[in-house]
Amino acid sequence: MKRRNFLATAAAGSAGLASGYASAGHPNGQKDFQLKYNINHSVCQWCFSDIPLEDFLKTLNALGIKAIDLIGPKDWPLLKKYDIHCSMCNGAEISLTEGWNNPKYHEQLVQNYTEIIPQVAEAGYTNLICFSGNRQGMSDYVGLQNCVDGLSKIMPLAEKHGVVIQMELFNQIDHPDYMCDNSLWGVELCRRLGSDHFKLLFDIYHMQIQEGDIIRSIQTYHPYFGHYHTAGVPGRHEIDETQELYYPAIMKAILDTGFTGHVAQEFIVTWENKIDALKDAFLRCDVERT
Template sequence: MPRFAANLTMMFNEHAFLDRFQAAAAAGFTAVEYLFPYDFPAELIAGKLSEAGLKQALFNLPPGDWAKGERGLAALPERRQEFRQSVKKAIDYGRTIGTPLLHMMAGIASPDDPAAQGSYRDAVAFAADAAGAEGIGLVIEPINGRDMPGYFLDDFDRAAEIITSLGHSNLKLQFDIYHRQVMRGDVLTALQAMMPLIGHIQIASVPKRHEPGTGELDDFRILRELDRLGYEGYVGCEYRPAAETTAGLDWLKNL
């Protein structure tokens, strides 16, 4: 079975954020991811990882004003300078924390807007170059419009085309099984076709985004397929526990 990373934004919410690292390690995880580390000094996060014996799998670039509904800056041409500053901040954090991957959110914009399209492609290229200079990978993720209405990157084929056409060796696809199923289904076929482009995978059950194995998909068959396809990265557990986090980890213990 693949290696799993606990998503500390969604999991272990019974604890304060800085205490979730030890909680994840105690539950048997060897790696973690989360949305954003920027409320805390990078050195503090690095220390928590070290104390818990954990690896960092991934975190996101700053998204703008999350509380006001912003979900990234890349597709917003009027925010170009702010976006570039956010790339620098993420890389500074990534260097200290030791992350192999950064996820770049696209923002709320029409995918049919030529200005947004141009801004996004330019942003992806800029961020991939900047991250690559530090030996860090960059991933982009299609997100479904039910969970995030108006999100610019809402199509897997478009994401794959952008990655292929830009041609940066450190630019990959973040394939979220939950989002794929909500958007288009056909999860196994898409994984098989897109595996050469995939840099990170996330999982949650559909439709309630709870523990794997509790929804409409055969999540365990999908996980076995990842092994067959030779996927070697982490699978981020980006799900909302149905109850207390550790009480819902039988799915992982029984693999």
């Protein structure tokens, strides 16, 4: 299921769930949930959007998870209340399909990011997401230069405030026509911009579908990857034995690069107990350093 469609349907299943999750900070087996914290764990809120955000933050606190992804400015005060870090901010983008590769969106995007970047810094956060947008008949070479032209207008502000703009990589199955759909294109964009304040959000699920060879990509291009998302392939579900990726090895590869950012779980839960599924994912990714 696509991120842009999920929020529209998730609310239909929210009735009757809130009371159960309000006390989910102490699920069965809580005392056995012990993390090593070699990985800086996070989770994408939209995957658990049927749980009231405040209840979900309470649960994260109980689990010892101190970060959450894809939260905008209006909810940052709530994160502050529960001492949860926003490891990937949003709110400046127009949409996943209307992005920096198209000059007709540059004026609005520059305005949006100029407004949000100082807010991210003031809140004590670092990462702000962005998207390439869809091709719509445009060549990748033209779109690449368009991204450079547009993003160059906000990079001085990002650098001034210590904010890292991160463009997410998507696959063509879930997001047909999206331009930033492979590591090489994204890496070339990073190289042309030439700023440590522009990175790629390497979504492991998306890139396993699109190009595979995940560990080699991490080993080769890790200087350009500023953040990671997880999910199982196929189906974007749990990262357990039902899927083809072996996440402990992937996490060790990430650690071996010296990465100190966040890895956020972004899978659609199929388990009856959503918090148990999340705990299981954290434990699978909570590897030892080699």
